[in-house]
Amino acid sequence: MSSLSSPDTPNPLGLDSEAAARRIASAAAHSAAVKRRERMAQWHLLFIAIVVLGPLVIYPLVRLVMLSLTGAHGLSGEAYVTFFGNPETRGVIGTTLGILFASASLASLLGVAIASILFFKPFPGARLVTRFLELFVAFPSFLVAFTLIFLYGSQGSVSIALQRLFNLQAPPLNFLFGIGGVILAEVVFYTPFVVRPTLASFALLDQRLIEAARSLGANGLMVAFKVILPLAWPGIAAGTILCFLLTLNEFGILLVLGSAHLVTLPVAIYSAATVDLDLPTAAAGAVVMLLMSLSLYALYRRVNSRKVKGAGHGR
The missing domain is CATH 1.10.3720.10 (MetI-like)
Known part of the structure; x- marks a missing residue:
């Protein structure tokens, strides 16, 4: 019994707690890195949408729809009536x-x-x-x-x-x-x-x-x-x-x-x-x-x- 309680014996529980703390810290750092990458990806997507898709795709499509809804006195479905009529x-x-x-x-x-x-x-x-x-x-x-x-x-x-x-x-x-x-x-x-x-x-x-x-x-x-x-x-x-x-x-x-x-x-x-x-x-x-x-x-x-x-x- 005295050999089991000897001060020279390492404390397994202490080692497990320290390893668990390192794992928690590593997981937190990994989670923070993932969130940073997600935010960067969102900013990149927003940049592409504004700089590339905006002037080349979104704006022409919006203009096309608005042109089709434009009449002599503002917004109107006259163009669709003319087309289908x-x-x-x-x-x-x-x-x-x-x-x-x-x-x-x-x-x-x-x-x-x-x-x-x-x-x-x-x-x-x-x-x-x-x-x-x-x-x-x-x-x-x-x-x-x-x-x-x-x-x-x-x-x-x-x-x-x-x-x-x-x-x-x-x-x-x-x-x-x-x-x-x-x-x-x-x-x-x-x-x-x-x-x-x-x-x-x-x-x-x-x-x-x-x-x-x-x-x-x-x-x-x-x-x-x-x-x-x-x-x-x-x-x-x-x-x-x-x-x-x-x-x-x-x-x-x-x-x-x-x-x-x-x-x-x-x-x-x-x-x-x-x-x-x-x-x-x-x-x-x-x-x-x-x-x-x-x-x-x-x-x-x-x-x-x-x-x-x-x-x-x-x-």
Whole structure:
């Protein structure tokens, strides 16, 4: 007993208290550093909002909305009444939605098909094709329109070759300057925007599930629709919505290939602002188009967040 109460024996409780005090002090210092970083991040965000987003994004959008609400005697919804009251507006919106759904749907189906071939049925040169599709998204859209004119226009190389080959009196191809050419150009241009997110979604699949389905006797279609599609649909849906969003805001292809009878919402807004010099009506149309774009973008963010969460759960 005397050896246990000896003054030479260290006090474990005292050491534990000292270590606990150091841990508390370290935690407090860490918490203070985190709060300082959070305050600095808030100040940086405020600086970006005021210096960058303010003059480049927020101010133009506010001015656009205010211009659309400006009438002869102050604030007014006259511009929206003029825009929606125009008998041609319904036709313009119908044409815009028709081209949108035709182009984006075909581009989405083609993009998923190409991504499926590149991922599940790779061939010599498949990697090169993938890299080209990634590079293709950097091209301006009007360049694709001009390329199609040089190839498939009435005086394009393919049309002239067919005319000479079959001894025709006139060039056989004459469809580009209209709705057919616009849809073709948009499908060609926006298909790669679907291919990339679909490939990324396929890369996250658990290959063991696919092999298990095949070992149980499932054929290719059953594996595709019962296993692959349910697992990869968030990435496919995100790519499809992105394609719809970009197609909705397309202007270069419409400007090059659109005829005088093919007026879509972007073209109508451009004409109202530059030809008719009716800035309030043009601003009202721009606000309507902005709301449509923001709705698609919100849907894209929601689907993309599900994709990221699904990838996290998969890991």
